[in-house]
Amino acid sequence: MDMSSGTIAGWHKAEGEIVAKGEALFDIETDKATMEVESPGTGTLHFVSAKNGDIIPIGQTVGWLFAEGEQVVQPTGSDGKGNGFDTVADAGSKTEAPAAEKTKIASSTAGGKRATPLARRVAKRLNLDIHSINGSGPRGRIVCADVKEAAEVDPPSLLSETIKSGDKTGAQKTADDLGLAYTKVPVTRMRSVIASRLTESKNTVPHFYLNADLEIDALLTMRAQINLVLENSGSKRVSVNDLLIKASAAALTAVPEANASWDGDNIIKYEGAHISVAVSVDGGLITPVVRDAQKKDIQTISAEIGDLAARAKTGKLSSQEYQGGSFSISNLGMFGVKSFTAIINPPQSMILAVGQGTPQFIPDGEGKPKVVTVMCVTLSCDHRVVDGALGAVWLKKFKELVENPAALMLN
C-alpha cells in the first residue's frame, strides 16, 4: 500500500497553544490504524487548516508552528520556505507502516535537508528518519558521519520499516501498582521491529502446523563422512543445519508451489530457494538469506552461513542480505528443545522449526526395538498460500531427502 492520503482523526493541540517538540499534535487515520503525529519542533500552533474528518493528501500543510519571538503572519507558500516549521500530513517518519510494504515518505525537504546517497542508505539500514538528522555538510547536507552519530550503538534492524510508538501493555503500571521491583530497559530498534513484525504475523497470517519425526542417522553418518574429508583438507566442518538447509532448498525445488508468498492479488512464486536462516545476535534475532540455495553445494552453503552469521553478529550485513527470503529455518536443537512451533516471517509462507535429535526406541521390521536418532520438525504454513495437503507434500519430500541424504548430492 502506498499511503497517499490520511484522515485527520483529532487534534491534541488547539490554535494558539504552545507545543513542545515530540508532543502529540494530532491523530491521523490510515487504512490500518490510527496514528499519532508528533510535533516536529517547539512553537506556537497557528493557522490550522485541517479539521477532524478531513481527508488530507500526503504533503499538504495542515498548520504552522511559530518559534518564540517570531512574527505570526500567514505564510504564502507551504514549501517550507517560511520561518516556521511545516506540520505536514506525513505518514512516513514516526508512524507505523504496515508490515512488508513500502511507505512513501513525503519528500518535502522541510528546512532544506539534503543527504548524500550513502547517508540515505545507511539511515535506511539503521532505520532512522533522515529528516530528523542534522547535517554537518555544506548547505546542511547530511553525510554518512552524521547518520552514524545519530544512530544508537545498535546492530542494524531487521527491515527498513519504521516502528510504532506506543503499544503499551500496562506491565509497568501493574508493577507500580503492586510495588514490584523492576528495571526499565528501553526497547531497542531491533526489538521494536521484531515486536511489530511478529505481532503482525501472528495476528494476520492464518498459521497451521505440521509435525514430523525424522530419522537422522543416515544424515549424521553422511555429515561425519563429509567432515572427515573437509578436515583432512583443512577446511571448515559442516553442521547438521547446513545439511537441513540444503534439504529444504531441494524440497522447495521439488515442490515449487510451496516456495511462494502471499501478495494480496497475486501469489509470488519464487524461482530460487532463498533460505532465511535464523541467527541469534545480541539483543535479538536476524535472518540472513542464503540466496538460491538450490544451486549451492553444502560446503558453499556452510561457508556462506558462517560468514553471514559472523557479520550479522557484528552488524555488518547489508539489507539485501537479510531481505528477500522465500522460506525460513530455525533450529533450537542445540538448546535441548525437543520441538517448537515458529512464527512465519512475512511475506514468506512457511517456516521450519527444528528440534534436538535424540535417541529413541522404535520397532524394527520384526517388531523388535531398535535405536534410532529422531529429530522432530514442525512446519508452520500460511494457509493463504499453502494448504494442508501442499504443506504435507513438502514435509514428506523434506523427510525423504533428510532420511536418504545421498539424494542431496544430485540436482
Added chain:
Amino acid sequence: MSMETSALASDPIEMSYSEAIKDALDIALKSDERVILMGEDIGVYGGAFQVTGDLVHTYGEERVMDTPISELGGAGIAVGAALTGLRPIFEFQFSDFATLAMEQIVNQAAKVRYMLGGNVSVPLVMRFPAGSGTGAAAQHSQSLEAWLAHVPGLKVIQPTTPHDAKGMLLAAIDDPDPVMIFEHKLLYKTKGMVPQGRYTVPIGQAHIARSGTDITIVATSIMVHKSLAAAEELAASGISAEVIDLRTIRPIDRDTILASVEKTSRLICVYEAVKTLGIGAEISAMVAESHAFDFLDAPIMRLGGSENPIPYNPELEKASVPQIADIIKNVTNLVKGKT
C-alpha cells in the same frame, strides 16, 4: 616472417621511461619483421626526445624510417601498411601534430574495420609525446587524448611508469587494433624498475597505485605521480587516499573504479588535459550512472587544466594544470565534508 622465441621477462633493472620504450621497440623489431618504425627525425637524430636513439644503426633505414614532415600522408601510409600486413609504429614528434593527421586516424584507422564489416584489422600503433612543463607553449604542450578516446575503433593508453611504458607498448604492438599512446614528456627521464626481456601489461586495466579508504583519486599520466605525492602528505594529516592509475583511457577500467568508490565513498579525478569535456567528465558520469552512486558521500570532483592554451611564462604554465597543492586542498575539503 621470423619470430624469435622470446626469453621470459626476468631480473628487473633500473631504466628511464624513454629507455623502456626503446627497449620495447627493440624487442619488437628484433622478433617480428613486420614491425617498422616511422616518424620525423627518428633515424640518425635519435628522435626528438631521444627515444629511438640508435635503433636505426641496428635495424637500418628501411625499418626505422625517417619521414618527411608529412603527418597526414605519413599517418595514412601507416594505416595502409597496417591494413596490408605490416605492424607500423608511427611516432608523432608532438601530440599537438595529431591534428594534422586526424583524417587518417579518425576517419580511416578507427573506422576501416567497421566499415568493411569486420573483414580487415588495422594493427597500428601511434606514439604521441604530450603534455606541458617544458616551456614549449601552446602548440607543443597539449593533452589531446580525450579527443581520440572519443572515437570508437581506437584504443588510447597513457602509461605512467617505465615498467608500464614498456609492457603496454608491447601489448599495443600485439594488439590487432589501432592503439594511440600518449607519453608525457616530463616522464621520459623518470626512472623505475623494468623487467628485462619480453612481457606485456594488459590494455584496459587500471592499476591501484596506492590503497586507501577515505577517497578515490583517479589520475592519469603525470598526475598519478602528483597524486601519489599528495597522498603521502595527506596521510600525515590522517586522510587515507586511494590512487588509481587509470593507464588506459579507452577502454576505461570501469570495474576497478566502481569497486574503489564503493569502498571509499568519495571520488576525485585528476588529469592535465583541459578540465571541461575531458576524461574526468566521463569518469564522473560513469560513476554517477552506476550502482556506486548509492555509496557516494560527497560530490564527485574533477581537477584538470584551466580554460586557456598553455602559456609560455613558466609560472603561468604551472598554474594552468593541477599541482600537488591543488590535489591536497581539494581532497582535504572533500574528505572533511567542506565540498
Added chain:
Amino acid sequence: MTKQKTQNEPFALKKYSSQQLKDALRKMYLIRKFEEGAENCYTRGLIHGTMHLSIGQETSAVGSCMPLAADDQITSTHRGHGHCVAKGADVARMFAEFFGKETGYCKGRGGSMHIADVEKGNLGANGIVAGGIPIAVGAALTSKRLNTGKVILCFFGDGANNEGAFHESLNMASIWKLPVVFICENNKYGMSTSIERSTSIKNISDRAASYSMPGVTVDGNDFNSITQAVDTAVEHARNGNGPSLIESLTYRWRGHSKSDRNRYRTKEEINEWIERDPIVRFSSFLIENSVLDAKDVKEIEASVEAEIESAIEFARLSPDPIMSEVSRDVYTEIKA
C-alpha cells in the same frame, strides 16, 4: 577471327587474347548496367543515402585494371562502383551491401562509399577525397618491405589532386620508390568546381615532375590508351623503379551525387560526351578487329542484364543485420 600482327597493331590486341577482350567488354557492360540498376533502385527507395555514379567512366576503370595480377591491390574513391566491378567483384554482394544487408561485402555497415572486396584486392572505396591515397602508398610499402611483388593502383579524381594528402603521398612514394601507380581519373569536375577553376596547372600529369616520377595524360575513354599507359606504369613499379602518375581523361554522365542538379555544366556538354559512349567505342573497336560481332555484343548485354536482375533479387531477399549487433566488429576479438 584472325588477328593481324603489324607494327601498328593496337596495344590491346597485341597484349590480350580475344577472350580477355570480350571479358573486358562484358565488365564494362556490367559496370554500366550495375550503375543503372543502382540508380533505379535508389529512385524506387530500395537504396538510401546517396550514390556517386561512374556512368561514362567504365573504360577508364576496366582498362586500368586490365594489367593487374589477381593479387595486386587497388584503393578507390567515393565513385568506386566501377573500380570494384573492374577488380572482379560479385555484383550480387555489391547490391546486397547497398541494400544494407548482412550479405553485403561490408555486412551492410559500409554502403556505397565504403564498398570493398578485400579478397579480390580492393582495399576499399573511400568517403574522404584523397583518403585512399596515403593508404595505397602504405600498401605499396608493405609490398616492398615483405617482398610480395604486389603493385598497388591508387584511383582518385581531379578534386583529390589539390588535397595535401595527394602531395605528401606522391612525395613519399617517390623518395622510397614504392610500387604504386597513381591514376587520376580527371572527369573535369570536382563536384561542381571545374578543373580550370581549381587547379593551377593545365595537365595534372605535369605534377608528376614535382615528385620525380613519370607522368602521362591519356584518353581514359580509349581502352588502348589507358591500358597501355597503366601497363607501362605497372611494369615500371614491379621492376622496382617506383611510382608513376597517370591522368586518365574521362567524363561522368550523371551528377556528382544524387543531389546534384548539374548547374555547373551544360546539357550540351553532357550530351556531347554521351554521344561518344566509351563502351560503344570499345565494342566497335572489337567488332572492327573481328574479336567479336554485333550478335556477341547483344548476347553480352543480355547476359549482363540477367546477372544484374538476379543480383538485385539476391539483395532484396537477403537478411537485414540484427539490430543488437550494431557495435559488432568495431574491435578485433582475439581468438585465444
